[in-house]
Amino acid sequence: MDNASKKFINALLTNDIEALKRTPKADLHNHFYLGGNRDYIYKKTSMNIPLLAHQLNSMDEMHNWVNKHIGSIFEGKLGRALALEATFAQAVHDGITILDIGEDVWANGYFYNNNVEELIETFNSIHENIAPDIDLRLQIGLSRHCKINDIEKWIEPFWDYECFYSIDLYGDELAQPIEKFKGIYRKAKEKGLILKAHSGEWGDADSVKRAVSELELNEVQHGIAASQSSKIMNWLYDHKIQLNICPTSNVMLGRAESIKNHPIRKLFDSGIKVTINSDDVLVFNSSVSGEYLKLFNEGVFNAEELDTIRKNGLTSSI
Numbered sequence: 303m304d305n306a307s308k309k310f311i312n313a314l315l316t317n318d319i320e321a322l323k324r325t326p327k328a329d330l331h332n333h334f335y336l337g338g339n340r341d342y343i344y345k346k347t348s349m350n351i352p353l354l355a356h357q358l359n360s361m362d363e364m365h366n367w368v369n370k371h372i373g374s375i376f377e378g379k380l381g382r383a384l385a386l387e388a389t390f391a392q393a394v395h396d397g398i399t400i401l402d403i404g405e406d407v408w409a410n411g412y413f414y415n416n417n418v419e420e421l422i423e424t425f426n427s428i429h430e431n432i433a434p435d436i437d438l439r440l441q442i443g444l445s446r447h448c449k450i451n452d453i454e455k456w457i458e459p460f461w462d463y464e465c466f467y468s469i470d471l472y473g474d475e476l477a478q479p480i481e482k483f484k485g486i487y488r489k490a491k492e493k494g495l496i497l498k499a500h501s502g503e504w505g506d507a508d509s510v511k512r513a514v515s516e517l518e519l520n521e522v523q524h525g526i527a528a529s530q531s532s533k534i535m536n537w538l539y540d541h542k543i544q545l546n547i548c549p550t551s552n553v554m555l556g557r558a559e560s561i562k563n564h565p566i567r568k569l570f571d572s573g574i575k576v577t578i579n580s581d582d583v584l585v586f587n588s589s590v591s592g593e594y595l596k597l598f599n600e601g602v603f604n605a606e607e608l609d610t611i612r613k614n615g616l617t618s619s620i
């Protein structure tokens with residue numbers, strides 16, 4: 303067993319969150335817009351973002367909470383940069399060593415003068431200033447509720463750049479059939495990107511299989527509904543699909559009953575490669591270190607199992 307594993311296991315056994323933070327770990331499911339560090343935002347804006355005190359029943363409720371408590375601080379070009387800075391600051395604070403984040407294709411026109419180079423440069427310079435030691439895996443983001451013709455138009459200039467690592471589809475999971483994104487994902491595959499999409503958070507087990515087979519995904523963001531079907535879990539295992547799971551987000555949005563009964567256990571037991579991630583730490587207060595500790599304290603996994611999951615995040619899914 304290597305040193306990092308020993309330290310990680312010991313940190314869990316002694317309930318030592320600071321030592322957990324110091325162990326290398328990945329965050330592969332992080333929407334940077336809401337991934338920021340509260341203290342960093344307070345220092346920059348004097349705004350105290352409260353902790354979410356109750357469960358939310360829908361994405362609409364989540365957006366209302368964000369509007370009420372975060373308001374306009376992330377608006378405009380400077381606000382967007384602040385959100386990104388705060389996300390890197392949070393990743394440093396949490397001891398993240400691999401961070402998979404990126405910008406939505408629609409945002410290129412809003413914040414970067416329709417210039418992908420400016421977008422990349424913004425990410426790179428904030429990365430360099432705040433978290434130079436973190437391995438940044440730059441993602442191309444797509445919102446499922448936007449019109450497919452628009453998305454196809456917006457993504458076009460991104461194809462010219464080699465620095466992108468992955469592509470992800472998020473937003474309203476039920477907005478339009480996943481098949482519509484097939485063309486984009488074929489192209490992304492040609493470009494060698496890691497193919498990811500949100501599925502099985504609001505949809506059912508079949509929708510996870512459909513997303514994976516239609517888009518030829520390598521990783522699914524959430525995918526927890528697959529736990530409803532042993533057939534689909536076996537299928538995901540056979541196809542070596544990785545699920546990037548965010549336990550607290552799932553509980554706070556009513557997608558899982560509790561941490562204790564979270565389906566991640568069932569998915570792990572079926573042999574599927576799972577990882578543990580933050581989703582939107584500003585809303586869910588879900589640092590990655592904190593997620594590991596919660597799962598340990600609730601008896602969902604033992605320390606060695608959590609170390610296996612930690613290492614899953616540090617190795618590529620393809």
Ligand SMILES: [Zn+2]
Pocket residue numbers: 331333472500523581
């Ligand atoms: Zn997500």
